[in-house]
Amino acid sequence: MSLTVYSTCPQSKDVEPSRYLEAVRATARWSEEAGCAGMLVYTDNSIADPWLVAQTAITATERLAPLVAVQPVYMHPYTAASMVSSIACLHGRSVHLNMLAGGFKNDLVALGDRTEHDDRYARTVEYTQIMMGLLRGETVTHDGRWHQVENLKLAPACLPELQPEVLISGSSPAGRAAAAEIGATPIRYPEPLAETDPAEAPTGGGVRMGIIARDDADEAWRVAHERFPTDRTGQVAHAMAMRVSDSHWHHQLARRTRVETPPAELGSLLYGEPEPYWLGPFENYQSFCPYLVGSHDRVAAEVARYLERGVEVFVLDIPPDPEDLGHAGEVFSRATAAVGA
Template structure:
């Protein structure tokens, strides 16, 4: 069996009524733990609940699942982020993993008075992450950086060594891959259509991808198309987001949507961008029979992929279907 890490994704507060959200987070966390996931990505942006508070809900609902907290440097000082990690460890004896952001929605950043350009945002996240991780390692940190200046800074309570976080960062652009190397983070990319994959996919890196699979191909596509129906308003929103975005992964996926080809080997190409094109989610999907989707997962594994970040699961049953795909690909839950 191949050793990989699989993360699910937490529901967003904007998609769930307030009175139901805490339960939705807890339920999804329990499903993810039952399915054998390492952790669960918790998003952040200007329009949803704070990821650190949501992550505490994840921790209290589970026994071992690690929240993968999206950390936006514009939102808080690196000392504050480090303190969140160590405080949650102190209170609960649990690990929190970190998904370091360099961007996000550009209009969110502009609303916060941050016009920093794409590559400079990655340089800022690198500086931020190095301070944060130094504090978590128990170092006394002094740094005269471009964005942060700290002097003899030390963290308390200290973080036990066995609860040090895994760190992920977007690695779709050269700046992202360079930041991952400088931080020691896992670079996460949005995969291109099968057969058109990049030659520079980083060994030990990860992919962000959704999965819908069933024993029968037609059933898998039926489920996928019912979950993500064509939506004209969503297509317009996608087009507007593209115009406002300087994200290279967003541009790469949109280009892939224009060039995707359908195979003629008796089963449709599993790589599907319908949800992305209709502004329903922000990753490609793999759709088809267990064996066909498992072959796609095996393709990514052969490239050196060792982390998979899945989309928001609608149910425990759906995670069980995904688990069957990974089992057929030789991945241990």
């Protein structure tokens, strides 16, 4: 069984500028100490450049691989490939890639991009093929719909052992098809397994989720509601975002049943605890992924079910402190032991 865990880097818009550099360094160190393979670095029109943030993470750690979000609208595929190979040359380290097809719709419109959802995936496929060909040391000629290059060669070359892992959103049919075409790991926002027929549940690939686990379930839920309180302003922002979003995963999550009831009032299904799948942070516009909340054993049992369905990659939400990553590590340890047994 293969298991890869990524954390997520704080966003510059959420941290005072004078403290952001150290926040990146600290989160990178926590992630490495917790055993994460890498750390996702977001990109959009409102935050610091992900390549500069990635280099900061690299200089603060010994082996952590930044998982850089790559938006084709922002730069030519040669430039993105050059970033990967230059970091490899300067630091002897690998950078992993989270290929984007979409993003915030208003961000794309502001950049003059009104490409439709499925066409954006077609563009990302073409972009990634050029970029990865360059990183493999090929001389690339490509006459495509979105990009045209002729006898293009990358320097400095990227060593084979520092080639990037490639991830891409795989919640929509277009995303899954793109992942298959470029050989990327499709990442989806997972379904609540209690509501999903095992025969119909997606298998393999990776999932994006948060984990809040403690020895005691009540303590875990207390932490969860304290960290992500009900917020009317956030709910309004969430509703507004829904109206302009064409994201498949955004609408997919929004269709799920809302969970507002305190855990003590919910029905128990396993270990005397409620179901751990929770959309509170998503519905209050505090995070874009579902969470698993509960005792270490209960959350580990749920993670084990994803592992049994072939999930090999977990991308965790932004950790508030090293303790949180430690609890997540305990969950993965128990889950892998259960599946192995």
